[in-house]
Amino acid sequence: MTLALVSNPDTSAPTLQEAAPPPLGPTDLRVRVTAAPVERVDTLIAAGPGRTIFGLTGTVGLGLSLTGVVTETGAETTGFSAGDPVAALHLDFTAPVGAHAEETVVPAATAAPLPAALDPVTAACVPIGALTAALLLDHLGPADGRTLLVTGAAGGVGGYAVALAAHAGWTVTGLARESDRDFVLRAGARGLVTELPGPTFDAVVDGAVLHAASLAAIRDGGSFAGVPSASPAASERGIDIGIVSVEPNRTKLAELLTLAANGVLEPRVAGRVPLTDAATAYDKVAGGAQRGRWLLLP
Numbered sequence: 001m002t003l004a005l006v007s008n009p010d011t012s013a014p015t016l017q018e019a020a021p022p023p024l025g026p027t028d029l030r031v032r033v034t035a036a037p038v039e040r041v042d043t044l045i046a047a048g049p050g051r052t053i054f055g056l057t058g059t060v061g062l063g064l065s066l067t068g069v070v071t072e073t074g075a076e077t078t079g080f081s082a083g084d085p086v087a088a089l090h091l092d093f094t095a096p097v098g099a100h101a102e103e104t105v106v107p108a109a110t111a112a113p114l115p116a117a118l119d120p121v122t123a124a125c126v127p128i129g130a131l132t133a134a135l136l137l138d139h140l141g142p143a144d145g146r147t148l149l150v151t152g153a154a155g156g157v158g159g160y161a162v163a164l165a166a167h168a169g170w171t172v173t174g175l176a177r178e179s180d181r182d183f184v185l186r187a188g189a190r191g192l193v194t195e196l197p198g199p200t201f202d203a204v205v206d207g208a209v210l211h212a213a214s215l216a217a218i219r220d221g222g223s224f225a226g227v228p229s230a231s232p233a234a235s236e237r238g239i240d241i242g243i244v245s246v247e248p249n250r251t252k253l254a255e256l257l258t259l260a261a262n263g264v265l266e267p268r269v270a271g272r273v274p275l276t277d278a279a280t281a282y283d284k285v286a287g288g289a290q291r292g293r294w295l296l297l298p
Contacts, residue, residue: 063099158207
């Protein structure tokens, strides 16, 4: 048995309970979890609304990404061995055990080796946020001298988007609080604004999930990239709209982990608590305004 944090249909709080270890498929990895971040979607599923959005019934495991150590590999799995430190996504919302557990199973295709220079706890901040940011930027195409506004530039997606965009040659401005100026500029932004400007940018990466409101900052014929929203932006003035969801990409994840190990990306930890005190982290994330990830440590 393994301890796992789950969402039950009859309660609005995450529940820690013993669960049977998930079966290992032929292309899977069994992983002893080192650290796992609490995402906003985890709190929505635990509280109930997320269960409706994703059509979840019964008891389901929580946690979408992790770092850990491989303890067993599937019969058809290549590239990994027992004892390897990895980072991975766990995007099966219906699984009885997710990433918020002592032990879990992930598809090998969602995992990448951890660089030796990267702290395995801090590294748990990277997979979801950095992959999302990278996919948003991929939608916009090459920098080619263009200007970019990143909303939520100090957040879990926006902070990585600033750093990745600057690294790729964009001229980046961050939309964030004045108190976040040092971080946003350190990430690579040329400047910081605290209010949405008029149509002065070639593109927007919408880390703050503002959607329609952020279009005001884009020039005619520009580009918008954001994550799904209940009220998604609709095209106007010839602006291209890209709505992007995170998806597994082993090669891209490995690149992002290397960038974090080399100091290009700055993983930020807001707090770390044992798995048995998960309620503290869930409450913090549900309350918003966190700078960095809250991590659960089994």
